[in-house]
Amino acid sequence: MGVPEKLAARMSMAEQHEYLRARFSRRTMIRGGAVTLGAVAGGAFVPGATAQAAVPTQSTAPAVETVDGALVAPFGRHLAYGSDPRTEMTVSWQVPVAVKKPFIRIGAHPWDLSRKIEAEVRALYTPAGVGASGDHTQYYLHAKLTHLRPGRTYYYGVGHEGFDPASPHLLGTLGTFTTAPAHKAPFTFTAFGDQGVSYHALANDSLILGQNPAFHLHAGDIAYGDPSGAGKTTDTGFDSRTWDQFLYQTESVAKQIPWMVSYGNHDMEAWYSPNGYGGEEARWTLPDNGPDAKNLPGVYSFVYGNTAIVSLDPNDVSFEIPANLGISGGTQTKWFEAQLKKFRASKDIDFIIVFFHHCAYCTSTAHASEGGVRQEWVPLFDKYQVDLVINGHNHQYERTDVIKGNEVTKKLPIGGTAYPETEGVVYVTAGAAGRSLYAFTAPDSYEGHEHEVDSVASFINLKDGKQNETVTWSRVRYLNYSFLRVDVTPAPKGRYTTLKVQGIAETGDRIDHFTVARKAK
Numbered sequence: 001m002g003v004p005e006k007l008a009a010r011m012s013m014a015e016q017h018e019y020l021r022a023r024f025s026r027r028t029m030i031r032g033g034a035v036t037l038g039a040v041a042g043g044a045f046v047p048g049a050t051a052q053a054a055v056p057t058q059s060t061a062p063a064v065e066t067v068d069g070a071l072v073a074p075f076g077r078h079l080a081y082g083s084d085p086r087t088e089m090t091v092s093w094q095v096p097v098a099v100k101k102p103f104i105r106i107g108a109h110p111w112d113l114s115r116k117i118e119a120e121v122r123a124l125y126t127p128a129g130v131g132a133s134g135d136h137t138q139y140y141l142h143a144k145l146t147h148l149r150p151g152r153t154y155y156y157g158v159g160h161e162g163f164d165p166a167s168p169h170l171l172g173t174l175g176t177f178t179t180a181p182a183h184k185a186p187f188t189f190t191a192f193g194d195q196g197v198s199y200h201a202l203a204n205d206s207l208i209l210g211q212n213p214a215f216h217l218h219a220g221d222i223a224y225g226d227p228s229g230a231g232k233t234t235d236t237g238f239d240s241r242t243w244d245q246f247l248y249q250t251e252s253v254a255k256q257i258p259w260m261v262s263y264g265n266h267d268m269e270a271w272y273s274p275n276g277y278g279g280e281e282a283r284w285t286l287p288d289n290g291p292d293a294k295n296l297p298g299v300y301s302f303v304y305g306n307t308a309i310v311s312l313d314p315n316d317v318s319f320e321i322p323a324n325l326g327i328s329g330g331t332q333t334k335w336f337e338a339q340l341k342k343f344r345a346s347k348d349i350d351f352i353i354v355f356f357h358h359c360a361y362c363t364s365t366a367h368a369s370e371g372g373v374r375q376e377w378v379p380l381f382d383k384y385q386v387d388l389v390i391n392g393h394n395h396q397y398e399r400t401d402v403i404k405g406n407e408v409t410k411k412l413p414i415g416g417t418a419y420p421e422t423e424g425v426v427y428v429t430a431g432a433a434g435r436s437l438y439a440f441t442a443p444d445s446y447e448g449h450e451h452e453v454d455s456v457a458s459f460i461n462l463k464d465g466k467q468n469e470t471v472t473w474s475r476v477r478y479l480n481y482s483f484l485r486v487d488v489t490p491a492p493k494g495r496y497t498t499l500k501v502q503g504i505a506e507t508g509d510r511i512d513h514f515t516v517a518r519k520a521k
Helices: 013-031 168-173 199-211 242-254 278-283 331-345 371-376 378-383
Strands: 034-036 058-060 075-081 089-095 103-107 115-118 120-126 136-145 153-159 175-178 187-192 215-219 259-262 300-304 307-311 351-355 388-391 397-400 402-404 407-410 427-430 456-462 465-471 474-478 482-489 496-505 510-519
Touching: 075 242, 075 259, 089 153, 089 175, 103 136, 115 136, 120 278, 136 278, 153 168, 187 199, 199 242, 199 482, 215 388, 242 259, 242 278, 259 307, 300 331, 307 331, 331 351, 331 378, 351 496, 371 378, 371 456, 397 510, 427 482, 427 496, 474 496, 474 510
Parallel strands: 187 215, 215 259, 307 351, 351 388, 388 427
Antiparallel strands: 034 058, 075 089, 089 136, 103 115, 103 153, 120 136, 153 175, 187 482, 300 307, 397 427, 397 474, 402 407, 456 465, 482 496, 496 510
């Protein structure tokens, strides 16, 4: 992005950020004024509630000029839950130029959008010389809605002065969302990692929409604005405009299904903030219940029905890509254990699902397994009987046997059932959402095309570099585009409640399925 390669290799993410600021800020300050990334205006669903600003950083940009709002259409709508999916939802979107008085309208019917709430504006400026973007300002808008009713479908429209979605000729721009139910009920969610912008990404989105999920989990490497992904200012090809393409591509799903992201190595962008996440904080509003929103905005949890979902930031523990290694000072792992302890003790929660980017267990020839994850978090997965771990990073589909203590405790064939209370954890790499594919050392083995092998040659990334390992836990391997579907079925107390997990190919074919079962509380 603008730091000499030899220098960048010795710099942390924060040091790279300071270098870029020193190099580019003076020049851009001369051309224009400074603006702050943060809350311009906020609102909630009912009077008295407030919206929260999520971007503490600053950016320099030319003076803002607006155009006739009637000529500007919003795009890139995407939803995200608040800390309580039953009552909180954030609607986010983008406009290509600055607009006046942005807002959201919301109601229980498309003909009743009388509730009008101001939106928060976050302007993100990228100067010429930081990647390939040129002088480029992006305008992201957010409206955090609170005090919603559980299990209710709402209609909404986003607009600004000159563009009112309640106008008869703009009713086609309306969207909907449904809050989480107040009680346990069956539901479906989908997941993948490493999408970017491509035909395959669009095809996966189309299939996901057809699954009718309650929400979608994106396990890092979201748009690939930074295609190099080393978390360095020397990363080549950085283009902030890729995010415009991504959000436009994703809107067909994300405008009606909460798109819950965690952050990967390609999501660290050094220009915007010392932790590399300033750009993400402008684009996304995620639950703010994590351990350190300033340094780890992608770490959070939420509960849907009988299932707790936890998003982690493995950049904090990655030996392979250490740009943000140790950024939390250990607070993330402490918070994570406290969350696991709380969720496992709750009488209302049966399943705990954890998703993040870098893989605990994978045999890809590209990144394989991350030793930092195994060191910091795998013992906690075992201790608190985590039911399913979902990763990306490696661009393929791979699923393990049941693992505990770094050893296979039970072979889990396609169609098999795992019991985490007594057996261990199943890990799924679902990183084939749209970017170019990687490779395996062993042959593919998936539903209808099983090719079982006793062991697979691979490696793990450790503090001192790569270490070869021969593993016996690689059960399903599929080298093509795919995603994950999970069906959650509650059960009466004492009977088995289940997660039915399926790997779905871009073709629509099922490539894997297994069940996770535990006794309901």
